[in-house]
Amino acid sequence: MLIKDLFSHKIHSSSDDWPLKLIEIASVFARFDGLPFDRSAIEESFKSISPRASIVARDPSKYRDEISAYPAYLGLYRLEKESGKWILRLSETAKRFLIGEEPNVSAFMILQLSMFQFPNGNGASFSTNNVRLQNNASERTLMFIQNGIHLSPFRLICKALIADSIINGIDSLHPRVSVDEISILCNDSRINRSASPDIEDVVTLLNGIRKNDIPPIPGFERRLHILNHTDLIEVTNGWIYLRPAYSPADEARLVKLLTLVSSIDLQFDKFDSIQTHNDLQNAIGGGEWSKYFDGVVQLPSDLVQEVAGEIIQGNAIPISISANETDELVADNKAIVFKYPLRERGSEPSYSNEGAYRKSVLADPEVTRVKRQKSNLQHKILMSQLDEHLRKLGATPKENEHIDLYAELSADTGFLFEVKSVHSENLLSQTRKGLSQLYEYRFRYSEDILKNSTLCLVYPYEPTEINWLQDYLCVDRGIAIAWFDNENFCFPTYCQPKLGQLKSA
Structure with a gap:
């Protein structure tokens, strides 16, 4: 069975304001954290969000995706059986980075996409006492298990970017790989048997794809908009890049993040011995996958802190950068005036030099905090x-x-x-x-x-x-x-x- 869709098309993440939608959705689920799962009450909660502030779809039929796809593909919450009832538990990663005074969507996305892999627990629906696994999802997952698949798409993409820099002898800031190349890598048994394939294997295979002009996987889903919300990777016209850096310190941070994600070697293997639909259904109901799918819980705390870009109090400089990088950031910021003209609320900023404006906003740590608030x-x-x-x-x-x-x-x-x-x-x-x-x-x-x-x-x-x-x-x-x-x-x-x-x- 070919892997043709890395991230669910049910998560409509193409718009620039999608991170705000993600925060709204997480805020709704947070109201039910620790309570018995009540789908009707959750739907009513979505409806009750103030229309003046909400960008969540108002059509009740759309809530199906919010309630099912977001926990399945992003790990917003899990359901645990307690005293005969399904209890909703918001993930620790969502609590830390989506709920609170200063949400950090990019940190949430990097951590959760790094944990997401095939096979997984998707396709389950929960009733009062039972869990039911859709037949098509079950067949797909069992096929992955039988073929020994362990694929982490986001980690593979990061490794492919590093592989490109090695192949072309370029610095780590300017690699690129095509979506077509990723489609081939994802479906090669030398790569997709491990959630953390060796970089040497990725280099060898990527080089071979290019030299032999291997055709892409037909029908592969090319829309990878969700990656744009990591604040690490950009996808444009079928090509995947690191986003442009706005300062020397930011360059160092991008390279470090790419390296960190590529170095993660966790792999979910609790499904490996499963052979039947019922066994898979019971395993998903037991919650092993949903407990694994929580970056803050599973990943080392220093890696989580690094991904979050947390600030050393009093310095307003990202952690874990060298003294030289700090000097470069300060020098780079001398030309930036951290003051912004007032404009009517709701209107977009308009500046003669959009590049300079974007650079000043990105380089101003106070603006980052205010935007999160x-x-x-x-x-x-x-x-x-x-x-x-x-x-x-x-x-x-x-x-x-x-x-x-x-x-x-x-x-x-x-x-x-x-x-x-x-x-x-x-x-x-x-x-x-x-x-x-x-x-x-x-x-x-x-x-x-x-x-x-x-x-x-x-x-x-x-x-x-x-x-x-x-x-x-x-x-x-x-x-x-x-x-x-x-x-x-x-x-x-x-x-x-x-x-x-x-x-x-």
């Missing part, structure tokens, strides 16, 4: 509510890569807002972040906003867990706070002088 679903909903409320008052809300929202009600009345998605455990830490951001942005953008603009933190609810917090912010610091109760813009009596003009009608 803004991709949080709760943050998006609050921003949409605030935008809608201010427009009703006649204001034109503005934003940029740093500022959540700025608005003027008159020639001498401005408001600078920082929106924080919080819960009881992170209320204080998020408030501290928001407070420092407001002070910093007021200073850095003093030429763009009114001098006496009111600084305001916006929460998803009234923050009452810390009994001194409102007094500290509103009285001692002079910072306004607000929240929404349904559609009503609310604030404490402390803030009446500052926010009275914004009161809901």
Whole structure:
């Protein structure tokens, strides 16, 4: 049996805003983490996402793919049998990189695609007490098992890029392989018997494909859009590359990530002795595959940290780069002005030099953090509510890569807002972040906003867990706070002088 589809076509990842959809979907499943699996309730939860903030398809028939394909091919969640019920468990990788104040989709994608392999547990459906495996999925998986297949498509693609650099004697930043070449590699028994084939074998076979002009596998699915969301690989016109680097330090990081993914040698082999449909169905129901398919759990913690690109506190420099690379990044950033013009919210930035703009955004670690915060679903909903409320008052809300929202009600009345998605455990830490951001942005953008603009933190609810917090912010610091109760813009009596003009009608 030929392998013709590496990643499911049911995950429609071709659009640039697909990472936001992934975060929304994960946020829905997070509501059911640890609860009995209830498909109807999950579908209702998808329907209830605020239309103003959501990009998840509104057609209920589309939820079938969200509920089945996303856990199957990306490992968003697994189902475990407990006391006769299927319990939904969000994967640790989704918890760490998709749920929280600063989602990191690219880290999630690299880790989970690195773990995904054939054969796997796809094609299962769960009822109240049982698991049922679709016949076509069962036949396909059993065929893979009988032929000794152990293929990790993403790892193979990374190894093929390294192989190309070896064959052509070029640096590791500029290799390329074609989708046609990948189709042949995936279906060669010298490669697909191991999730981590030897690089020498990949070099030999790739070289042979090119020298002998071997034709591609007919009917092979060429749409590999999902790879573009790794922030490591780009697929364009049938060719696979590393994405362009934006600084010397970023070049080093790309090469390191490519090497790290290629070096992963984990392989799922718990299906190897299975021979029948019933045995396979029981094994999938037992959860061995779904437990394996969780990068944060299975991979070394230092590799996970490296993939995440986590920041050394105080330095804003990616971890594990040399002193020379750090100097290069600092030198490279001297020409970059980390300040961005305000624009009406919802409009796209427009600059005369798009390349310089993209470079400045990518090289600014603060923008990376802010963009992750803004991709949080709760943050998006609050921003949409605030935008809608201010427009009703006649204001034109503005934003940029740093500022959540700025608005003027008159020639001498401005408001600078920082929106924080919080819960009881992170209320204080998020408030501290928001407070420092407001002070910093007021200073850095003093030429763009009114001098006496009111600084305001916006929460998803009234923050009452810390009994001194409102007094500290509103009285001692002079910072306004607000929240929404349904559609009503609310604030404490402390803030009446500052926010009275914004009161809901």
